[in-house]
Amino acid sequence: MAQRIDKHGLKVDSQLADFIDTQALVGTGLDGDAFWKGFSELLHEFGPKNRALLEKRSTLQSQIDDYHKAKRNQPHDRDDYERFLTEIGYMVPESGDFEIDTANVDPEIASVAGPQLVVPITNARFALNAANARWGSLYDGLYGTDAMGALPPKGGYDRGHGARVVARARVFLDATFPIEGSSHADVRRYYVDKGVLLIDDMPLKNPAQFVGYRGNPKAPDAVILRNNGLHVELIFDRAHPIGSRDQALLADVRLESALSAIMDCEDSVACVDAEDKVLAYSNWLGLMKGELSETFVKNGAEMTRKLNGDLGFTAPDGTAQTLKGRALLWVRNVGHLMTNPAILDRDGNEVFEGLMDGMITTLIAMHDLQREGGNSAHGSVYVVKPKMHGPEEVAFAVASFDHIEKVLGLPQNTVKIGIMDEERRTTVNLKECIRAAKSRVAFINTGFLDRTGDEIHTSMEAGPFSRKDFIKRKAWIGAYENQNVDIGLECGLSGKAQIGKGMWAMPDMMAAMIEQKIEHPKSGANCAWVPSPTAATLHALHYHQIDVFAVQEKLKKQGRRAYVSTVLDIPLATYRRWSEDQIMREVENNAQGILGYVVRWIDQGVGCSKVPDINDVGLMEDRATCRISSQALANWLHHEVVSHDQVIGAMQKMAEVVDRQNAGDAAYKPMAPSFDGVAFKAACELVFEGRDQPSGYTEPVLHRRRLELKASL
Numbered sequence: 048m049a050q051r052i053d054k055h056g057l058k059v060d061s062q063l064a065d066f067i068d069t070q071a072l073v074g075t076g077l078d079g080d081a082f083w084k085g086f087s088e089l090l091h092e093f094g095p096k097n098r099a100l101l102e103k104r105s106t107l108q109s110q111i112d113d114y115h116k117a118k119r120n121q122p123h124d125r126d127d128y129e130r131f132l133t134e135i136g137y138m139v140p141e142s143g144d145f146e147i148d149t150a151n152v153d154p155e156i157a158s159v160a161g162p163q164l165v166v167p168i169t170n171a172r173f174a175l176n177a178a179n180a181r182w183g184s185l186y187d188g189l190y191g192t193d194a195m196g197a198l199p200p201k202g203g204y205d206r207g208h209g210a211r212v213v214a215r216a217r218v219f220l221d222a223t224f225p226i227e228g229s230s231h232a233d234v235r236r237y238y239v240d241k242g243v244l245l246i247d248d249m250p251l252k253n254p255a256q257f258v259g260y261r262g263n264p265k266a267p268d269a270v271i272l273r274n275n276g277l278h279v280e281l282i283f284d285r286a287h288p289i290g291s292r293d294q295a296l297l298a299d300v301r302l303e304s305a306l307s308a309i310m311d312c313e314d315s316v317a318c319v320d321a322e323d324k325v326l327a328y329s330n331w332l333g334l335m336k337g338e339l340s341e342t343f344v345k346n347g348a349e350m351t352r353k354l355n356g357d358l359g360f361t362a363p364d365g366t367a368q369t370l371k372g373r374a375l376l377w378v379r380n381v382g383h384l385m386t387n388p389a390i391l392d393r394d395g396n397e398v399f400e401g402l403m404d405g406m407i408t409t410l411i412a413m414h415d416l417q418r419e420g421g422n423s424a425h426g427s428v429y430v431v432k433p434k435m436h437g438p439e440e441v442a443f444a445v446a447s448f449d450h451i452e453k454v455l456g457l458p459q460n461t462v463k464i465g466i467m468d469e470e471r472r473t474t475v476n477l478k479e480c481i482r483a484a485k486s487r488v489a490f491i492n493t494g495f496l497d498r499t500g501d502e503i504h505t506s507m508e509a510g511p512f513s514r515k516d517f518i519k520r521k522a523w524i525g526a527y528e529n530q531n532v533d534i535g536l537e538c539g540l541s542g543k544a545q546i547g548k549g550m551w552a553m554p555d556m557m558a559a560m561i562e563q564k565i566e567h568p569k570s571g572a573n574c575a576w577v578p579s580p581t582a583a584t585l586h587a588l589h590y591h592q593i594d595v596f597a598v599q600e601k602l603k604k605q606g607r608r609a610y611v612s613t614v615l616d617i618p619l620a621t622y623r624r625w626s627e628d629q630i631m632r633e634v635e636n637n638a639q640g641i642l643g644y645v646v647r648w649i650d651q652g653v654g655c656s657k658v659p660d661i662n663d664v665g666l667m668e669d670r671a672t673c674r675i676s677s678q679a680l681a682n683w684l685h686h687e688v689v690s691h692d693q694v695i696g697a698m699q700k701m702a703e704v705v706d707r708q709n710a711g712d713a714a715y716k717p718m719a720p721s722f723d724g725v726a727f728k729a730a731c732e733l734v735f736e737g738r739d740q741p742s743g744y745t746e747p748v749l750h751r752r753r754l755e756l757k758a759s760l
Contacts (some may be wrong), residue, residue: 499524
């Protein structure tokens, strides 16, 4: 039983109370009693409003279920469906045009396009890696992955593969920073003369791309270039010129990579109680104070990782300048749904975790606002708000931050909001959602997996859905992605905020990522998610190829490419000529993905990891991927595409597969042959009770089952 301390009517777990009183508050200048009083007011005033918003979600879902039941086996009538959704208040009318007026937004968000990382805040090493991923080695990214078509042979350095890496890097330099009358492949010397970069005595075709250098201008240790707002650092090895294999002594090409990173308190973590929340908040505090470090053992050696410093250099005019050495950090709070036992209100109810996150993560960010050279150069705090349903819920988030800023003594609109466009009610009301946060919004982003999971749950009664791979081929998904960009541009986000795209989920498949993910900047998105620092470096190549802001200017002239009628096309199976084998392959694929993720979540508290799929291909899995898989199976069960016994059989069969895939993990607990562990039960519950889960979310089941397991330890 947790020990609790009374704080103005709140019953706060002693671990959390101690963290706030002795760590988070210290150095902010805030009075502790006034903080807790304001925190209590927030939770007691906004808690009932939060609960009412969730009740409205449930009411709307019941009305939509009844509509589809009444229309079962009838052709889908778009106009009738839109009228119905408007009548019940699910869709709201679009008001007049407007542009956001968000102020004090850092350039990494407003004016420079580039990759964005998302990492679990509870893993300090991952958090540091992400923060330090502002700069990455192109040589390492090309050499250590399949980016050039094949991995290098294991065991030592492969000279031939290394030569191909160097040649590929020179191709990038020629395409991005061309030289008058020459090629980077032929260069023997880079030097600076009278503020001009000369390369074998020849200038760049665009001399303005030269930003600066480090060391002796006649033999610099580094040369810094810039294209499309992104910097590239050429590193020279002056210490070992004799026998060097590179005639220009070019030792590496470093790219400005992850301009921003999201420290995630939500989808990629397993935080179910005060112990978990304190870990998350402690790491966020370390980042905001610039003090986070992590010691670990790698290849038999102990290593300590900490935040990188900024990069100093000399500008062409001889002045000393710096470039930021770390990604700009967002923090993703929990959405409106979940409560957490870390704090109980005056009536003994768990408080809403999203409100708790909002107050505590903003409090912690004050440490950054009070220091030089920290996260935000413009005095802003960046908070991603996920899983909001429509403009009312966005307005609620805005009002909660109004209150938080007053309690903390911060100027209004210090907190900037990122709106995740991942729920259908937000998608069809996106313009009004942005309007509700027009002085705070600094980010909108599409999320295909959560959006699909919500689509299946919302339209559960409409009929059986297509198989997952075919859902992605339906017209609605393209309309959804295009509309997000177009409405963002209509609302004036270009040059003021990020318009983002979702995750590349295959971290080992970089060649495919390089081939395919260029479509994100081509679509007008000025950031897109990547699963690793290496992926950020390789994805940065795309932002050198594509001037995203020029793309956005063209799109603004075209006007909106997609409309709600297409977005509301429900991706049902148009015909059901599936063989038994096709059906069971789909069921087993979903079952394996659910089990592979859930077993680590429940048993080990791992909220996001690379999970082998049914074909042993490593995929990044989080609650969004689990949501779509569980809802897909729940839908097929409901419409009798498969039977209860078939799904149970598939779950047990795939549990054995997952056990085999995790055989090398000493901490892993096999699910077979008993199939009676908490993790296996949780996975089955997600499927068999999937229709009853609010919006199809996995969190209620996962949190309850994780708490059950922790209580048994």
